[in-house]
Amino acid sequence: MPDKLNHVDYRWYVMRTKRHQESKLVELLEKQKAETKNILEIYAPTHTTVHVHHDSNEKQKPLFAGIVFVLATQHALMHFIKEHSLDSDMQYERKKEQGEKTAMCVIPEEQMRAFRDYNENYADKVIVLERPYTDYAFNTKAGEPNEIVRVIDGPLAGREGYICRFRRDKRLVFQVQGFEPGSYLTVSYPNAWDLHVVRLHNTEGDRLSVGTEKGRAVDLLIGFLQACGYGARTLPMLYLIINRLVDKPSLVSLCKALHAQGDTALSRRLAQMTGKEAELVINLARYERDNPGYVKTNWSKLTLRPFLTPTSGVAMEDGKTEVECQHKDFTEIVRKVDITEEAYCPSKQKDETLTCAYYAHIGIMPLACSEKPEESFILFANWDEFLREYFLTAGKANERLVSGTVQAVRGETAQSEKLIESFRNYAPILYKVLTDAGSAVKAVPDFPVGNETLNVLAITTTAADVDKAKDKLINTCAGICKELNTTTHLAIWRRYLRTVWLHN
Structure with a gap:
C-alpha cells in the first residue's frame, strides 16, 4: 500500500538552491514536470529584494534569494533532488523543542x-x-x-x-x-x-473613546442630577460635586455628605455607579485639580444633552426602550439605540463585531410659528459645536467641504486626481441633510430653546406623525455618527463628533 504523504498528497514545499540559481532550478523542475504527473506547479518569486526600514534608515535587502516554491508530492521532490539537482535541497522547519524531529516546510x-x-x-x-x-x-x-x-x-x-x-x-x-x-x-x-479603507473601532484604545472620557464623566453626573429633579440647579450642583471631589477624591465621603444635607436620592444614585463609571468621575476630578476651572469653562450652559451618550440618566421601566424627561422649555425623549461597530483587538490580533447600547437624546416642543402649535411640533438633536464649525466655514472652503469631488494631484499629470475630503465623498447622509432641500431633517443654526440657542439637526411634524419623525431624526443622526466614525478622512470633523457622540 503506497504512503499517501509521499506519493499522492500534494502540498506546497519550499526548495532552496544557490543564490542566483533560481532560474536554473525552475528550468529543471519544469522539465521534470512535463515528464511526471506528481509535480503540478512551480512558483519563483519575481521580487527577490525589498526595501527594509529600520529606525531612520532604508536599504535594499534580499528576501527570497535561492527560494522556489513547488506544488508536488514529497516523494516526487525527493526523487527529483536525488536524480536531477544535487545543488538544491528542501527547506526544513526549525525545531521547537529539543529531541523533536525536523519536518519539511509546508505552506498551506x-x-x-x-x-x-x-x-x-x-x-x-x-x-x-x-x-x-x-x-x-x-x-x-x-x-x-x-x-x-x-x-x-x-x-x-x-x-x-x-x-x-x-x-x-x-x-x-x-x-x-x-x-x-x-x-x-x-x-x-x-x-x-x-x-479605500474603513476605520475599525480599536477595542483597546480608540481615539474617539479616549477623546470623550471627560465629556462622558460630566454627562453621567448631569444625567443623574436631571433624573433626580434638580432642573435649573443642575449646573451649580455639578460644580459643587466636582469641587468636593477635588478637595477629597472619595465617592464614599461625597455620598455621605450629600445624604447629610438632604440630597438622599442623588446620594443613592451615585452609590450605585459601576466601577467604570466611578473611575471616570474620579479621573475628571483629578483633571480639574490639575486644571482648575476646566469643568465650569467647558460646561457653562446646559440645554439638551449630546445626541448619543452611554447613559440614559432617567431610569427606564423594564422592557421599555424609551422614556421622557420634562424640562422647563421642552420635553426630552431618551431612547435606547444599539450601535454595531466593526472592531479590532490589537493584543489578540482579532476582528470582532461589537454591539453597544447608547441613548439618543432629542427634544420636542410645539412649533411656535404654527397657526395651531398644539398640532405641530419640532424635534431636535444637539449638534451644537459640530454645526457651529460648519456654519463658520464659508466661501470656497465650504463649497469644497460640501460639494467637492476630485482635484488634480500637485506635481503629477493633469489626469491624476484624488478625492477631496468632503462630506459629499465621505459622509453622504450628512451631505444630503446639508444640501438637499427635500431632506426631512434640516441643519438649523441658532435654534432658540428658552433663553439659550443651539445649532441642531431638526425635523418638523404633526401630532399624528410624531413617532415617525422621532425614528427619522434618530436614525439620520445615528447614521451620520457612524459614517463619520468609520472614515479615516474628515479627521477634524471626527474631533467635533466627540461633542455629539460620547463614544464609550
Whole structure:
C-alpha cells in the first residue's frame, strides 16, 4: 500500500538552491514536470529584494534569494533532488523543542495564495519593517493609539493594519504571510489616503473613546442630577460635586455628605455607579485639580444633552426602550439605540463585531410659528459645536467641504486626481441633510430653546406623525455618527463628533 504523504498528497514545499540559481532550478523542475504527473506547479518569486526600514534608515535587502516554491508530492521532490539537482535541497522547519524531529516546510494553500497575491501585486511598493507589527499600534509622539483600518477594494482588499506617520508620509502598516509556517512580515504601504479603507473601532484604545472620557464623566453626573429633579440647579450642583471631589477624591465621603444635607436620592444614585463609571468621575476630578476651572469653562450652559451618550440618566421601566424627561422649555425623549461597530483587538490580533447600547437624546416642543402649535411640533438633536464649525466655514472652503469631488494631484499629470475630503465623498447622509432641500431633517443654526440657542439637526411634524419623525431624526443622526466614525478622512470633523457622540 503506497504512503499517501509521499506519493499522492500534494502540498506546497519550499526548495532552496544557490543564490542566483533560481532560474536554473525552475528550468529543471519544469522539465521534470512535463515528464511526471506528481509535480503540478512551480512558483519563483519575481521580487527577490525589498526595501527594509529600520529606525531612520532604508536599504535594499534580499528576501527570497535561492527560494522556489513547488506544488508536488514529497516523494516526487525527493526523487527529483536525488536524480536531477544535487545543488538544491528542501527547506526544513526549525525545531521547537529539543529531541523533536525536523519536518519539511509546508505552506498551506490559503497562505500560499495570500503570499503570491502580495508578491505579484505590491511587493515592489511596500517597505519591510524590522520592528514587530505590535509596535505600530501606538503613536508614542502623539500619545494616542494609531487608527486601525480595513482596505475595501483593490490589490489590498481585506488587509487590516495601522495608519502610521513616517516622516511626512502616512502609510498603512500591515502583516503578510512569510514563506515559513507561522512567520509574518511587517510591511508599510505608501500613500495610505489613496486606499479605500474603513476605520475599525480599536477595542483597546480608540481615539474617539479616549477623546470623550471627560465629556462622558460630566454627562453621567448631569444625567443623574436631571433624573433626580434638580432642573435649573443642575449646573451649580455639578460644580459643587466636582469641587468636593477635588478637595477629597472619595465617592464614599461625597455620598455621605450629600445624604447629610438632604440630597438622599442623588446620594443613592451615585452609590450605585459601576466601577467604570466611578473611575471616570474620579479621573475628571483629578483633571480639574490639575486644571482648575476646566469643568465650569467647558460646561457653562446646559440645554439638551449630546445626541448619543452611554447613559440614559432617567431610569427606564423594564422592557421599555424609551422614556421622557420634562424640562422647563421642552420635553426630552431618551431612547435606547444599539450601535454595531466593526472592531479590532490589537493584543489578540482579532476582528470582532461589537454591539453597544447608547441613548439618543432629542427634544420636542410645539412649533411656535404654527397657526395651531398644539398640532405641530419640532424635534431636535444637539449638534451644537459640530454645526457651529460648519456654519463658520464659508466661501470656497465650504463649497469644497460640501460639494467637492476630485482635484488634480500637485506635481503629477493633469489626469491624476484624488478625492477631496468632503462630506459629499465621505459622509453622504450628512451631505444630503446639508444640501438637499427635500431632506426631512434640516441643519438649523441658532435654534432658540428658552433663553439659550443651539445649532441642531431638526425635523418638523404633526401630532399624528410624531413617532415617525422621532425614528427619522434618530436614525439620520445615528447614521451620520457612524459614517463619520468609520472614515479615516474628515479627521477634524471626527474631533467635533466627540461633542455629539460620547463614544464609550
